[in-house]
Structures are given as C-alpha cells and as structure tokens.
Amino acid sequence: MLNARIKLRHLQAFLEVARQRSFARAAERLAITQPGMSKTIRELEELLDTSLFERTPQGVALTQAGLTLLRHAGPALRALEEGVGAIGDTHQGTRWLRVGALSTVESRLLPEALHRWHAEGSAHGEVGVNVVTGPSAFLLSRLRRGELDLVVGRMTEAREIQDLAFEHLYYERLLLVVRAGHPLAGVDPLPPEALTDHPWVLPPPQTTLRQQVDSFCVRHALSLPSRLLETLSLPLSRHYTLESEAIWVAPEEAVAEDLAAGRLCRLSLDLESHGGSVGLCTNASMQPSLALEAFCEILRQVAAV
Template identity: 85%
Template sequence: MLNARIKLRHLQAFLEVARQRSFARAADRLAITQPGMSKTIRELEEILGASLFERTPQGVALTQAGLTLLRHAGPALRALEEGVGAIGDVDRGTRWLRVGALSTVESRLLPEAIRRWHAEEASRREVGINVVTGPSAFLLSRLRRGELDLVVGRMTEAREIRDLAFEHLYYERLLLVVRAGHPLAGTRELHAAELVDYPWVLPPPQTTLRQQVDSFCVRHALTLPSRLLETLSLPLSCGYTLGSDAVWVAPEEAVREGIAARQLCELSLPLEQQGGSVGLCTNTTLQPSLALEAFCETLREVATGLAAVTR
C-alpha cells in the first residue's frame, strides 16, 4: 500500500530533479523556490528512509534507490496523466502513440511503418503518432519515465537500456560516405590516414553511433580532424556533404537512396562489418495498449521487408 504521507507533489518534484539533474532547474520548471524543492525532496527521502540523489561535479545523480523509484514512479504518474487526458480524448476522439526515433530509422523504417499504419485500418486514423527525435540516452530516459511508449533505432550499445526490454529487428551498418566526384570516391585501396585531410560529419559525443566512430579511430590510430560537424540531423548532414568534400559517417538507411541515385558514394574502407542491432525498446513496467502492440507489429513487418531487400 502506498504510504499516505507521499503526496503527488513529492513525486512530481522527484521526477523533475531526475529529469533536469539539478535542483535549481527543477525548481524553476515547477515554479517553486530552490529551498522549497530541496525541502520537498528531503521530506520524500525521510518518508522512504533512503537517499535518492547524490551530488556530482555535473549536478546531481540518482542513487540506486533513486533509480528504483524512477523506474516505477515515472510510469505511474504518466498512467495517471493519461487517465485524466483520456476523459477529454473521449469527446475529441483522439489518442496518441508517443514514439522515440533514433536517426537510424528516420529515413525508411519509421516513415513507411507510419504510412502503412494509417492506411491499413480506418480505426487507426483516430490514433495519432507523436515522434520525438534525439540521442539514445535522452529517448531511453524518457521511455523509462513513462513519457514515451516506444523507442525505435540502433541502441543496443547504450548503457541506458539496462532494465528496458529490447527486441532485435535487423542489423544496419554505419558507412563512410562522400559526394559523387569527391577526390576519394572510387579509390579501391583507401587508407584510413587519407580521411583526416577532409572535414568529417559524424554523430555527437556520448551517442551510441559515436562509440563506433571512436572504435574505428582507435583501430586505425586516427585522430579526428579539427574540421568537424557533429549532428544527428540527417538533412543537415546530407546537405553539407553534397556541397563539400566532407566525409559523412552515416546510417546505411539514410544514404541508400542517395547512393542509388549516384549523388553519394560509399568509400571502400568499411567503418564496421556487421553493423549494430536496430530494434524496438519498451518499458516493461507499463501495460502496452492495443494500439502500441499493433504498431510494433507493423514495424516488424516493415523491418522484415527492409531486411530482405538488403540481403
């Protein structure tokens, strides 16, 4: 039974501090004073008999007890919000699936799955899909708090996946890609050292894709050039690559059409062999809706078709 001393304000304050990793920022978001925020968290810790946060040079971090509470409190509050929201949705006739999308699925898998989802059954037109993009750490933390129903993409290397459930769909490689006509295009015996003479477009630090780039650099004793564009934006990456001599570290899905149209060229030096596992990540503490289960099945069907094409 829930301790009657624990109030909604305690859990809201706890989740906001966990989200912001700062008492000051959390207090600002909830429009209360910082001393008031500290007092609320202290009350919750006294009720639970456990410390929930510890101070670090970067702000505050969750203790093991804090992580345990986060795993349950986030989905519980989200379920309450959905229950309240559903009352209004009955009149409006709208429901939502909240999907986190990594850059590895933005070009083909997710657009095709959404198109097929909306085309298959008229009843699904009442279910809107809200897509949030960003790095895996950001999306998985939102999934853990119950703010997303699903995260799709390549994320098996992410530390944040921990107690979440991951379902493999297919493997996808990261490629080294340049514009057609680039000085390195068509070079059969390309040496890694030649790459550093050009700008690079690559994922930002602290992302799962960047880990593969760093491993590549270690294997080939490379130091990244100073001319870098770090972004997860596929349109920005593509536009910059097509208009420059940059080397783009790109998900295979994102550049397949450009390579087929001979606008882009894959370099002969492989960044990785098999690639990473692209799949679905869900929060097992949340009861999946029928709409979520149906959308996951649509993603599986589309993924099967994409995997067949690449073989």
C-alpha cells in the same frame, strides 16, 4: 501498500529533480521556491526512510534507491496522466502514441511504418503519433520515466538500455560516403590515412554511433581531422556532403537512395563490417496499450521487407 502520506506532489517533485539534475531548475519548472522543493524531497526521503539523491560537482544524482523509485514512479504517473487525458480524448476523439526515433530509422523504417499506420487508421481508432528525435541517452531516459511509449533505432550499445526491454529487428551498418566525383570515390584500396585530408560529418560525442567511429579510428591509428561537422541531422549531413569534399559517417538506410541514384558513393574502406542491432525498446514496467502493440507489429512488418 502505498504509504498514504506520500502525495502526488512528492512524486512530481522527485521526477522533476531527477529530470533536471538540479533542485533549483526543478523548482523553477514547477513554479515553487527552492526551499519548498528541498522540503518536499526531504519529506519523501523521510517517508521512504532512504536517500534518493546525492550531490555531485555536476548537480545532483540519483542514488540506487532513487533509480529504483524512478523506474516505477515515472510510468505510474504517466499512466495516471493517460487516464485523465483519456477522459478528455473521449470528447476530442484523439489519443497519442509517443515515439522516440533515432536517426538510423528516420529515412525508411519509421516513415513507412507511419504511412501504413495512417492508411489503416480506422483499424486503430483515432490514435495520432508524436515523434521525438534525439540521441539515445536522451530518448531512453524519457522512456524510463514513462514520457515515451517506445524508442526505435540502433541503441544496443547505449548504457541507458540496460533495464529496458529491447527487441531486435535487423542489423544496419554505418558507411563512409562521399559525393559523386569526390577525390576518394573509387579509390581501392583506400589507405586509412587519406581520410584525414578531408572534413568529416559524424555523430556527436557521447552517442552510440560515435562510439563506432572512435573504435574505427583506434583500429586504424587515426586522429579525427580538425574540420568536423558533428550532427544527428540527416538533411544537414546530406546537403553538406553533396556540396563539399566531406566524408559522411552515415547510417546505411539514410543513404540508400542516393547511393542507388549515384549522387553519393560508398568508400571502399569499411567503417564496420557487421553493423549494429536496430530494434524496439519499451519500458517493461509500463502496461502496453493495444495501439502500442499494433504499431510495434507494423514496425516488425516493415523491417521484414
């Protein structure tokens, strides 16, 4: 049974400190003083008879007890917010699904699923979809806190996925692609060391896709060139590659149309042979809505095509 002395303000303060990794920033976000924030967290720790945070050189980090509370408190407050919001939605006629999207699904899977969702709108009621993009660590942490309903993409290599529920849809590879007419286009066999003579467009450090690039470089004893463009933006990556001699480390889905049209060319050297698992990630501690289950089914149907 929930301790009646634990108030909503205790849980809101806890979640904000967990989100910000800083008492000062959390206090600023909640418009209270830092001593007030510290007092609120101290009260919660006394009520639970355990420490929730520990100080590190980078700020504060969750203890094991803090991680346990985070897995439950975030979804619980999110459910409460949805309940309050649903009252207003009854009058306004719109509810929302909050979806986190990785770059691996921005070109085909998610747009096609959204097209079908809106085409079948009357079957799902007035439910809109809010899409948040970013690296897997950012999106999965928001899913764990109950701030997203679903994350879609290639993320099985991410440490943050461990206590979340993942459903595999299909495998997708990262490819090395260049513009048509590039000096390396059509070169076969392609010596790995030739890659370092050109700029690279690749995912930023600390992303799951970058881990595959780093593994490729280790296998071929390569050092990344000094001329790098690190981004998860597909439009920026595409335009830069089409207008330069850059080599783009690209999700297969993102370049399929340009490869078919001959605007981009795939290099003969494979960055990875099998590819990573693209799928759906949900928070098992949150009760899925009928709308979420329907949207996931549409994603499965699109993935199967």
